[in-house]
Amino acid sequence: MDRERVVEWLEGGSVSIPKVLLKHYADIGLNEIEFLTLLHIHESIGSGNPFPTPIEISNRMSIDGTACSEVLRSLMKRGFLAIEQQDVSMMICEKYSLRPLWQKLASLMFETVHEEEQQQREQSET
Template identity: 25%
Template sequence: MDEYIKYINIPVNKILIDHYATIGLDEKMTMLLIRLMSYSNDGLTEVTFDDIIDGSTFTREELSKLIQHLIANQFIGINNKVVSGKHVESYDFNPLYKKLENIITNKATHTYTKNDVSDLFQYIEKLYGRTLGPSEYERMTAWLRDDGYSVDQIKEGVDIAYKNDITSLSYVEKILNSIKKESNNEPVIPFKNWLKGDI
């Protein structure tokens, strides 16, 4: 039995696993999406909170907040349809797939050199007044290498965040996503600084 279990593989969207942080997801949201997509692939027409919670560490309150967040930030949608005379809601993953598609199509749209990278890191370290950590280096390198942002775009995002007294790279990433949408003439949700009480 242990050999059988060892070689069981569950299909998982590799692009989602490789780039979940890039599109603004954390590990819990990613695991929730994987569970939801798994139920959808199994052909379930309706998935209850009990289904999702079973075998997980999610609480009902946490699950409700996470799903609301995924909907509000356009990672998933809700479809309503009638099955056997009953109204049934199902999850629509097309918004997520669109974000993942953008990751692929926008890869390496800008070229950069080692000097560009060095200049970017020095610029940010001088601005922040501290040395960047290894994870911060890797994340910004991924913005250049995988997401196709230019050095100037990243500097612009860092500057906007810094003017709001924020040095969080997650915040910078949201700004970069807004910049990308503007350059692609996509609708942009007004960017708000929740930490400063914007509503």
């Protein structure tokens, strides 16, 4: 019995977060509730439910569905989350896309590089 439960956990697997995101979510302007909301959506997409409802998301969180709707709205408005349309067997469905999040992260990284380069240049000039 317990063995069957362990099999379920192994089958369930893990979610991977790039360390660069874990270390820099605050730098790109996310607080903990917003970051975890995006992570729940990321997991949900990977599990075949690409458009979870605010209630489904908030059931795993310390906030309720109304607060979760507010967080989702704010994330979309500030450019961390988008809704896309997809065709599934002749029906048009909506799904979340985290591409804006990855774009912000990549931008931060490249900016950081350029700032460091510029600082090094300025230091070597003086």
